[in-house]
Structure formats: structure tokens, C-alpha cells
Amino acid sequence: xxxxxxxxxxxxxxxxxxxxxxxxxxxxxxxxxxxxxxxxxxxxxxxxxxxxxxxxxxxxxxxxxxxxxxxxxxxxxxxxxxxxxxxxxxxxxxxxxxxxxxxxxxxxxxxxxxxxxxxxxxxxxxxxxxxxxxxxxxxxxxxxxxxxxxxxxxxxxxxxxxxxxxxxxxxxxxxxxxxxxxxxxxxxxxxxxxxxxxxxxxxxxxxxxxxxxxxxxxxxxxxxxxxxxxxxxxxxxxxxxxxxxxxxxxxxxxxxxxxxxxxxxxxxxxxxxxxxxxxxxxxxxxxxxxxxx
Numbered sequence: 039x040x041x042x043x044x045x046x047x048x049x050x051x052x053x054x055x056x057x058x059x060x061x062x063x064x065x066x067x068x069x070x071x072x073x074x075x076x077x078x079x080x081x082x083x084x085x086x087x088x089x090x091x092x093x094x095x096x097x098x099x100x101x102x103x104x105x106x107x108x109x110x111x112x113x114x115x116x117x118x119x120x121x122x123x124x125x126x127x128x129x130x131x132x133x134x135x136x137x138x139x140x141x142x143x144x145x146x147x148x149x150x151x152x153x154x155x156x157x158x159x160x161x162x163x164x165x166x167x168x169x170x171x172x173x174x175x176x177x178x179x180x181x182x183x184x185x186x187x188x189x190x191x192x193x194x195x196x197x198x199x200x201x202x203x204x205x206x207x208x209x210x211x212x213x214x215x216x217x218x219x220x221x222x223x224x225x226x227x228x229x230x231x232x233x234x235x236x237x238x239x240x241x242x243x244x245x246x247x248x249x250x251x252x253x254x255x256x257x258x259x260x261x262x263x264x265x266x267x268x269x270x271x272x273x274x275x276x277x278x279x280x281x282x283x284x285x286x287x288x289x290x291x292x293x294x295x296x297x298x299x300x301x302x303x304x305x306x307x308x309x310x311x312x313x314x315x316x317x318x319x320x321x322x323x324x325x326x327x328x329x330x331x
Contacts, residue, residue: 067306074098074299081295097300101271108304110260111267118182118263119245126187126241127234133188134196135222149197152190169255181255182263186244192237199233200226246309268301 069086074097076090084091102108137145137152159165169185170176203226211221227234252266262270276294 070299070302074296074303076296078294078296094296097296100275100297101300101304107259107267108264111262111264114179114182114261115246115264118179118248119242122183122187122245123238123241125183126189126192127238129188130192130196130237131227131230131234132222133193134198135200135226137193137197138200152193156190166254176255177258177261179261182248182251182261185251186241186248189240192240196230196233196237199230203229243309247305264305268305272298272301 065088068088072088072090073081073086075093075095076087077092077094077096080090080092136142137149139145169181173180175181175184207225207229208221211225216224247265248263249265249269252261252263256262256266272294275297
């Protein structure tokens with residue numbers, strides 16, 4: 039039998055360890071925020087500090103020299119993240135629900151078909167030709183939206199979660215006269231909120247951080263998502279500095295290091311703010327998927 043003292047010691051130890059790990063995880067991001075408000079020369083001379091000795095907005099001024107382009111990239115990324123997450127959740131949940139239904143005759147065939155794609159693929163060149171030539175999605179929003187909408191891992195996770203729901207719940211709904219879509223929409227989805235939150239977070243982070251698809255399929259600047267827009271901005275500035283230095287043209291020095299930190303803050307801030315709202319669902323959903331296997 040554990041005494042009250044033992045519980046107190048265990049809880050205190052747990053809080054101390056958790057607090058220490060939290061500080062270790064937050065420290066790098068706090069240094070990034072502090073460095074983005076620090077002048078470039080101070081970073082090279084004094085290194086990174088939690089509280090900058092000199093406060094400067096130079097990195098953000100350079101980053102927002104063309105604010106309309108930045109906000110356009112933000113709007114593209116937000117549109118992709120919201121629409122891709124909602125559509126991805128809808129199709130992933132429907133696929134996972136069908137694959138776990140024992141009454142579906144071909145569920146084993148389709149489950150193997152999905153799993154097979156995780157082992158073998160056609161490669162980058164056939165995939166690029168399919169997207170750009172045969173599907174005609176190059177320089178369209180669909181090239182950024184559709185490829186990441188469905189993931190076999192997410193489908194398996196959703197199927198596993200649905201399998202943990204008692205079959206008696208479905209049978210009782212059928213006795214009351216509910217159809218398949220009614221059962222899915224009115225019964226299964228509300229119960230599956232932890233799994234939906236988990237997969238929704240996966241999809242949102244994926245769409246928010248994606249730049250690879252834009253690099254492959256997008257040349258229209260109006261369709262650049264935020265990550266690819268910032269990537270091109272930094273490389274354009276570095277290239278301009280190098281060319282100007284080689285031909286001897288004096289140009290205003292751009293704070294490259296502090297500007298990289300400012301880009302990190304601008305790119306990661308919004309998605310970090312979303313996490314606390316889905317954290318409790320995320321932990322429950324990913325634990326269930328891991329235990330059931």
C-alpha cells in the first residue's frame with residue numbers, strides 16, 4: 039500500500055522531470071524568437087541570448103519588404119491547410135470505416151492494395167509525368183492539395199480506431215433503421231474524435247510545412263505556399279549578395295542569420311498555436327493506434 043508521502047514524492051519528481059523536459063524543449067524556440075529581434079552583428083559577436091541586449095526589427099522589415107506577396111503566400115498555405123485537412127479527414131475516415139467493416143466483401147483485397155503502395159512505388163519521374171502531363175495539374179492548386187490528402191498510415195490508424203469501437207453499437211443502430219452513412223456520420227464520427235484530431239494534426243502540419251510539391255509543380259508566383267515562398271526569398275537574396283560582391287557593386291547588407299530566424303517564427307508560429315487545442319485528443323488517438331496494432 040502506498041502512503042500519502044510516497045504519492046507526494048512521486049508527483050513532485052514527475053513534475054520536476056516534466057518541467058525540466060519542457061524547458062529543454064522550449065529553450066531552442068525561445069532562442070529563435072530572441073535571435074529574430076537581435077541585430078545581425080550582435081549574433082556574430084555575442085551569440086544567442088534569451089533576452090537580446092539590443093532590440094531590432096531589421097529582419098522583419100526585410101522579410102515584409104513586399105507584404106502583399108507574404109500575405110498572398112499565407113493565404114495559399116491557409117487555404118491548403120484548411121481544405122486539405124477537412125477533405126483528408128473525410129476521405130480517410132470513410133476509407134478506414136469501410137476497411138474495418140466485416141460485411142465488406144473485398145476489405146482484405148483493398149487493405150493489401152493500400153499496404154502494397156507503402157512497399158513499392160513507381161518513382162519520382164513517372165509520378166511527375168502523371169501529375170503534370172496526364173492529369174494536367176501543373177500550376178494549379180490541385181497539385182498542392184491532392185497528393186497529400188490520403189496517407190496509408192492515416193488510413194490504418196483510422197481503421198484501427200474504428201475496430202476498437204464495439205460492434206454492438208453498429209448493430210443497435212441497424213435495428214433502429216439507420217443506414218450505413220447515418221451510422222458513419224451520426225455514431226462513428228462523434229466517437230472517433232480522438233483519432234480525427236490526431237490525423238487532422240498530421241495533415242495540418244504536413245500541408246503547412248510542404249514546399250516540395252510547389253518546387254516540382256508550381257512556377258506561378260501567385261500559387262507559392264508560404265514555406266516555398268520564404269525558401270525562394272532567402273536564396274534570391276543570397277544570390278543577389280554574391281553576384282553584387284563578385285562584380286563590386288555596393289549593396290545594403292541583408293541580415294541573413296536573423297532573417298532566417300524571423301522566417302522560422304513567421305512560418306511556425308500559427309501551427310504551434312493550434313496544437314494546444316487538439317493536444318488531449320492527439321495523445322489519446324495516437325495511443326489507441328499504437329496499442330491496437
